Amino acid sequence: MDLTLVLAAGIAAGTVLVFAAVGEIFAERAGVLNLGVEGMMLMGAVAGFSTSAATGNAWLGVLAGMIAGGLLALLHAVVTIHLRADQVVSGLALTFLGTGLARVLGEGLTNRVVATLPRLTVPVLSDVPIAGPILFRDQSILTYVGFIVVPIAWFWIERTRPGLHLRAIGEYPAAADAQGIGVYRLRYAYVILGGVLAGLGGAAITLAISPGWFGDQTVNGRGWIAVGLVIFARWNPIRVAIGAYLFGAIFRFILDIQGVHSILGIENPFLAGRSSTFFLEMLPYLFVIAVVILGSRAATRQRIGAPAALGTPYVRGERGA
C-alpha cells in the first residue's frame, strides 16, 4: 500500500465533500439550513451520469448535475423563504424526494460506462517533494476546481462587500433589510448556489472520483457527512476543507487497508471479505459524531455559534430576531 497514492486518492474523495460542504456553508451563512444535501447530491450524481451517458460529453453531465442540484435547492428556497415552512422538515423532505427521484431516473443506469472528466498532472507543482505527488499528480480536473473553490469561498464570505451582506442576512436580517439589502433575493441566491455546489459534488462522484451509478449507495451518506463537517468547521470554508480532505483520506484508507495481507508482520484482521471489515466501515460515521461533538464544544467555549438567524424565516415588518 503506497501511502502517497492513498493520500492522493483521499484528496480526490475529499473533493466531493468540499463542494457539498462549501455549498452548505453559503446557505447556512445566509440563514437557511438545508438538510437536503444528500438528496441534492444524489440528483446531481444521477443527472450528471445520465447526461454523460446520453451525450457522451462529461462536461455537459457536470452542468446537468449542477442544474439538478440547483433546482432542488430552489424548491427548498420557495418552501422555506416564502412559505415559511420549517427548514428541518423541508430539508428532510428534500432528501427523500432527491433519493426517490434519483432512483427512479437512475433505473437502468447501473453497469453503464460513460465518458468521464479528464485527469491531469500540473507540470512544476507535481515535482514538489511529498505534497506534489499527493496534490497535483494525475488528479481529476474537478480536484483542482476544489482547490480553487475553497479560497474563493473564504475570501468572498470574509473579505468582500457582498460577503458582508451575506453574513448580515444570516445574522440579523431585519437590520440588513433596513440597510437596503434584499434579504429574500440574496437568500434565494445562496440557497440555490448551495444546491448547485451539492449537485457538483454529486456529479463529481459519478463522473470523476468513482465513476458509476449504484443507486442511493452512490452518495451513501456523504451529504450528511458534509452537513456534519459544516458544524465541525464552524461555518468556515478553510476549516471545512481540512475536514473534508481528512475524511476523504479516511474513506480511501478504509478501502485500501482491506487489500493488505499483513501489517508489520501481523496478519491483517480487516482483510476484504472478513466480517470484521464492517467495523472499519463504521469509522467515518463515528468520526462524524466525534467531530460534531468537538465542533459543538469549541463553539460553546469560544462563543462562535451558528449564524444567529439560522433556521428562522424572515418576514418583513414582523418583530423579533
Add this chain to the structure above:
Amino acid sequence: MTIRLEPRIAAPRWLSAAATIGAVVVALVISGAIIGFVGGDPIRSYLHILNASFGSIGVLSDTLVKATPLILTGLACALAFRMRLWNIGAEGQFLLGAWGATAVVLSGVLPKGTPAVVVLPLMMAAGMLAGAIWGLIPGVLRARLGVNEIITTLMLNYVALFWIQFWVFGPWSESGFQQTKTFPPEAWLPRLSDFATTVPAFGGLTVHLGLIFGLVAAGIVWLILERSRWGYEIRLIGDSPRAARYAGIDIARNLIVVFAVSGALAGLAGMSEVAGSVHRLQDRISPGYGFTAIIIAYLAKFHPGRVVVASILFGALILAGREIQPSGVPAMIQGIILFALIVSDTLVRYRVRIERTPPPAPATAEPAVPG
C-alpha cells in the same frame, strides 16, 4: 401585484383535514406524472397498489404486517417530534431492537425448550432496551453537550446497519448466507393463522401479535401526550422552550427520557419484525421503516391515532410498491407527499392574499403581527 401571507388567528378544523387529504392527492397526481414521464403507466401502477394491498383479506393482512413496524416507529418519531426533537434515528433504533431480540434467541442464554411465555417477553425487553440505548446516545449528547441530534441520529443509523451486517455475515451467519438461522417456534409471535384449526377463516393470515403491540403503544402514547402531566411538559417544550424554562421544567431530563422512550418504541418495532414476520435476523431487514416513520409522524401531525391510519396507508405502499417499476417509485412518492404536506401546512396557517396594487409603506401600514 404582490402575494402576501397573513397568519390565520384560528384555522378551522375541517381546513386542516382537507389540506392534508388534498396534499396527498396532489402528491399522487405529481408522482403519477413523473411515472408517466419515465415511461410507466401511472393509473395501472396505482390500481395495482390498491389491488395488491387492499384487494382481499389475505393481502389486507399482509398490509397490516407491513404497517406494524411503521406504527411503532411512527409513534417513536411522533413522540420525539412533538417535543421538536428531531429523532431521525428510528431506523437505527429499529435495527438495534431487532438485534437485541435476536441475541436473546441465538446467544444460548436460554436453555433449549424454554417456553414462549418466557422467551417472547425477554425478547421484547432486550429489543426495547437495545433501541433505548441507541436513542440515549444522541439524547445525552444533545442534553449535556448541545450536539445536534439530527446528525448524530443519522450517523448512528449507518453504524447500526454495519453492526447488523457484522453479525449476520460473521458470528450468526447461517452457512455463509447473510442471515441467521430461523428462530425456534418459541420465539415466534403468534399469528392469526396459528388459530386456523378453531377459526378456519384465519387460515393463511399473517397478521401477528406485533400489531396489538402497535395499537396498545398508540393508546399509551396518546395517554402520555394528551392526558398526563409529563405529556403536557413535552408539548410545552415543543411549542415554546422559553415558556417551559420559565415554568421550571427540566428540559435536559425530558430530552433524555423522550429519546430513550422513542428508541424503545423503535426497538420494539425491530423485535416485532424479527419475532413476528421474518423469524430471523438478516441484512436489509428494514426497507427503510424508520425513514418512512418520519413522514408518517408528520402526516399524522404527531397524533398517535392518526399514526395508525397513516401507517396502514404507507404499509400498503411498501407492500405493493415492491413490484412496481421503476423500483424507486415508493420512495419518490413518499418524498413528494412530505413536500405537499409542508406546502398545505402553510395554506392552513396563513391566508394567501393577492394584491394588485403594491401595499403602502410597510412599517406604518402593516398591522402588528405576533412574533
